[in-house]
Amino acid sequence: GAVVSQHPSWVICKSGTSVKIECRSLDFQATTMFWYRQFPKQSLMLMATSNEGSKATYEQGVEKDKFLINHASLTLSTLTVTSAHPEDSSFYICSAKGGLVHEQFFGPGTRLTVL
């Protein structure tokens, strides 16, 4: 089956620093990758959609200069949280889909804690 990995699985950083999270499709080419954020006991909220080689499309209310997304290859997308603050602490989950396949395959998530 299609596997999506994320790295790191958890990260703790100081307020004001930047953190990069990687999302990889291990056995398929992901033409589209999605980034979600999930706060405790809440649902997944889509942050942005990225297609390989083009700029990401951000959802309303998500600051593109704060959450930098790079989808440089068909197997890798990165999310960089710039100048992180405690309110950015959350569970970040990516998903990937390839070609005409409808299904999104989800990564295991990255727990970000900003002190």
Add this chain to the structure above:
Amino acid sequence: GESVGLHLPTLSVQEGDNSIINCAYSNSASDYFIWYKQESGKGPQFIIDIRSNMDKRQGQRVTVLLNKTVKHLSLQIAATQPGDSAVYFCAENIDSGYSTLTFGKGTMLLVSP
């Protein structure tokens, strides 16, 4: 029984019972629906999907029912097991071009031995 917590409704059942988790979706134009299971600290796991041209689909121990008239989706789990304890989300596909998913609020299923 079912209770509503601060953010997440909870359904508590006994092992062996059948569980029914409900979801109201928002867009009558949605044409594809998926149920996901999410265990604590993990990403969502695909359970079963259904297209809008169907009203029922069965998998192994799970059945999804779709009522487009009232925009309602349900997930039935037969012979619920402790390993089924997790949060369950429905998701709807509104933009078929990029398969953008909109997730429902989720229901926590607690299965007691």
